Amino acid sequence: MAINWFKYSSPASFYSLAGKMIPIFVFVALILLAAGLYVGFFVAPTDFQQGEAYRIIFIHVPAAWMSMFLYVVMAFWAGIGLAFNTRLSSMLATAIAPTGAMFTFIALWTGALWGKPMWGTWWVWDARLTSELILFFLYIGFMSLQAAIDDPRRADKAGAIIALVGVVNIPIIYFSVQWWNTLHQGASVSVNQAPAMASTMLTGMLIMVLASWMYSIAIILKRTRIIILERESHTAWVAELQKKGVMR
Amino acid sequence: MWIIKRDLLLAMRRQSDVLTTLFFFIIVVSLFPLSVGPEMNMLRTMAPGVVWVAALLASMLSLGRMFSNDYLDGTLEQMLLSPQSLSLLVLGKALAHWLVTGVPLVLMAPVLGIQYDLPVEALFVLTTALLLGTPVLSLIGAIGAALTLGLRGGGVLVSLLVLPLYIPVLIFGAGAVEANMAGVGFDAHLSLIGAFLLVSLVFAPWAAASSLRVSLE
């Protein structure tokens, strides 16, 4: 079956398509989440070094991965929106930012929770934690810039520029922090010990990563739909929706 | 480049603006001994970081002036409509900004370093690192200044956008001085800052020019 992809790049058709897809992703996300948590907390064995506390990685690691990945995806869509003047891609970028920021926050929070029993302190200036913190600042910068601009088109384009500048800088920042960390090694504890992971641990983590994926897609689609409604409120098709009283 | 000349001329007519930035820098650096105590050994280890952070803040605070006056009186519009390349104009303005805010900081840094009892060689490294690093701050800052043009609370916003991007310069700038004090080679740090400078010379004016077009549309 040939699908006309361009059809879905118009906000109106994307709106209805997304409406149909959201329940599917929510459903899959919930199942994966339940399975992942079950494997993580009941099936995976206790770690001989870290005891039970290590189980926070089933949330921490997927969150950290998602936070980094979503920034790149966000910059990608924002860049597409800037280059080809496609409104929908810019809206997607705007919709991704809060989810990315949330995962960054979760990664930081769970990192601290893990750090307390492991290192005896809530926070260490470890390279990864520090990079994650800076990534959080980048998300906040993107969102506050867009929030400060009233004109949506300008917000889209300005956000795209800062997202692209950020994405170019992330590797530079990451390696700077890495280097800074090795220089000050004495002061902090290294997390680079990678203990051999039991295969059930790995399975649990992968399921959780997939669950985060599905959740992200669902929530981003939902948020994009809301943004579409806000932006297109003056158009005929939104008025039509309102008249029918169906916003789904 | 007559745009540099113009901005310098304007700065000459408004010397107080230049001096405010410089005094801000001096005050921030002088606050640290008051807050952590005058213990010389500790101050010596803190010095590179303190001077660099203060330089970052001072340079960032003066970013608002880079485009906003031109925006308000309409000269920025004329720059966008100039047959000359907007990226080059932005480059000129960023260089003028550096000459007006960055260079005074660089010149003042050795004096502040003496307050912190830095050895002579470390003073030299600090000044060199600042000399290479402060233009990067002006160039990256130009992007932030251009994006926040005419926005409510633009001054605070620009710090959110720009400070995370300053981090690599901060790390290697302060790192160069620390390396020197620890008796390790510091050339690698300076070369890296030099590399940042080259990269930002190429990309930042272009990004800032696109930002200006977005902001004025």
Added chain:
Amino acid sequence: MLQGISLACVRGDRELFKDINFSLEAGGLMQVRGPNGSGKTSLLRMLCGLSNPAAGEILWSGTSIRSLNGDYFAAMTYIGHLSGTKDDLTVIENLRISSALAGFEINDDQASEALGYMGLGGREALPVKVLSQGQRRRVALARLLVSKTALWILDEPLVALDVMAVKLIQELLEQHLKQDGMVVMTTHQEIDLTAASTTQLHLA
């Protein structure tokens, strides 16, 4: 030759205008009219390339101005609501710098001559901040005298000008039109201009 093809402008949620078509030949004058908020300034900003039309295209000698960029800017002078003068610079510095920015450098003599014509003789060395609104306007308009561009886009050029100055501008515009120049302008004041062709564009 300047051409607009089914131009549209959207501000926020509101469509200011759409399907605007016009064509301006050498020696032609186009007056843009309409009540406040009808999008006159938005249209002029589009025509000079500061903003992009929501739909449609603007052609200069048959080529889209977006692909021309610098070449178009070299053929066009825009004077908007903002005077584009720096308060801290003197009158003559302002004129010389804004000309250099527009791509033609002039010397002090040429600048003084233009300023003299605009009735600013003897005030060259004053900083612009001590001038009155009308005098600032004259400084901005003096750019037209030294410019060699074919297309002038003027947003309310007569605001704050006295009768004498209006007359000067009128002469200046007519001479430009006679030399095959083109003028696009908005104005709320009545001004009689003879041109090879005059277009009236009404925005509702």
